[in-house]
Amino acid sequence: LDKQITARYLAQKESPYAEPGLIVFKKGAGFPVVVGLLENSPAEKAGIRLGDAITEINRQSTAAMSLTEFNLLLGGKEEELFDVKVLRDEKTLEIKVGRANLRVEPVSYSKEETSGGILKIARLSPPLLTILKSEILPFLNLLNKPLIIDLRTCHEGSFEEARQFVNLFLRTESIGYLEKADGKKEHL
Numbered sequence: 001l002d003k004q005i006t007a008r009y010l011a012q013k014e015s016p017y018a019e020p021g022l023i024v025f026k027k028g029a030g031f032p033v034v035v036g037l038l039e040n041s042p043a044e045k046a047g048i049r050l051g052d053a054i055t056e057i058n059r060q061s062t063a064a065m066s067l068t069e070f071n072l073l074l075g076g077k078e079e080e081l082f083d084v085k086v087l088r089d090e091k092t093l094e095i096k097v098g099r100a101n102l103r104v105e106p107v108s109y110s111k112e113e114t115s116g117g118i119l120k121i122a123r124l125s126p127p128l129l130t131i132l133k134s135e136i137l138p139f140l141n142l143l144n145k146p147l148i149i150d151l152r153t154c155h156e157g158s159f160e161e162a163r164q165f166v167n168l169f170l171r172t173e174s175i176g177y178l179e180k181a182d183g184k185k186e187h188l
Helices: 002-014 042-046 067-074 128-143 159-169
Strands: 022-025 033-037 053-057 082-088 091-097 107-110 118-121 148-150 177-179 185-187
Touching (some): 022 067, 033 053, 053 067, 107 128
Parallel strands (some): 118 148
Antiparallel strands (some): 053 082, 177 185
8 A cells, every 4th residue: 555655645746636525533443534625626516525434445544544644645636426325324435525626725705894814824934924924914914803703624844834823813921831742831
């Protein structure tokens, strides 16, 4: 399986990346559970729902897969369909799912009458901070209204970008700490 995963990863790097639009959480040897769906994604259109446990992809059990292996199997070429088995309310469903190029900008902003607007964060990676600082924050500072930050579909990025993002909105020296395995604390 490792050779298949490596080959698939290398093939994905060379071609346009397409994905179904699933965000999953996986703990230990359990099945990946859908915790998010991108709007208008192939997974949403196919009928996959929040809370569904994905037990198989193309007849391969997902229980022993790492989250990385699982996500790599989801990606591929846009025209390829794949089969998933889903456990929902004690029923097993078989669903065909497509893929699409869903790579959107890391941030989007929409005006809202009752607040300063909605800031949707897709991923905490560059050029998120550049876009925020140059295009969005100068405008928001003029509004002086509460801002809604939507992180529901944000499932990737770097720790450093996340730290800098939080520091744009919080006015404090420390927001907490990260405790390492050896017990040392790194203040954020």
